Amino acid sequence: EIVLTQSPDFQSVTPKEKVTITCRASQSIGSSLHWYQQKPDQSPKLLIKYASQSISGVPSRFSGSGSGTDFTLTINSLEAEDAATYYCHQSSSLPDTFGQGTKLEIK
């Protein structure tokens, strides 16, 4: 089973700040890495697919990069509505796995 480790677990940030969340895989997964946003009491929502591909309707301040074992989700110019928990997910090999999540708090 592939283990995904996210960092940080928690971050408190101010609006307009740039945020970087990393996800490291225990073995190479190519680009089969996806990012989700989960706001309180909501279902998760797909943000970025295949490491760096954008999703229709997702604000352009969200971007992803990386391949192999190291991946990054970047949020440029953070907005208050971005307060949420962010998860990475690998689908390179079964069982799929998720990172433990990164909770973003807006100051």
Added chain:
Amino acid sequence: EVQLVQSGAEVKKPGESLKISCKGSEYSFTSYWIGWVRQMPGKGLEWMGIIYPGDSDTRYSPSFQGQVTISADKSISTAYLHRSSLKASDTAMYYCVRRGSSFGANFDYWGQGTLVTVSS
């Protein structure tokens, strides 16, 4: 618009069984995998397993193999998650998700979640 609509919240006693449903609409139900994801209170996401309704090919996470059964009725575009002999530790939100059939696909649509509470 693609939708996954799950059955309503459940309150169960330990030892009882559970079957929750997920109905897909506005897409070809037999051409995508349907998966189940568990989220225990205050915790992260756990992948439980997936089924391909087109041929009922089913895969389970080792953590859930033998603990749950995933099935689908393609005639009514509905997938199911079944758990027998519930425990308090089964208390969680359960999400169904749609996954594409290509290699390494993501979960592009999520159901609204079904909250399961197991308590004596």
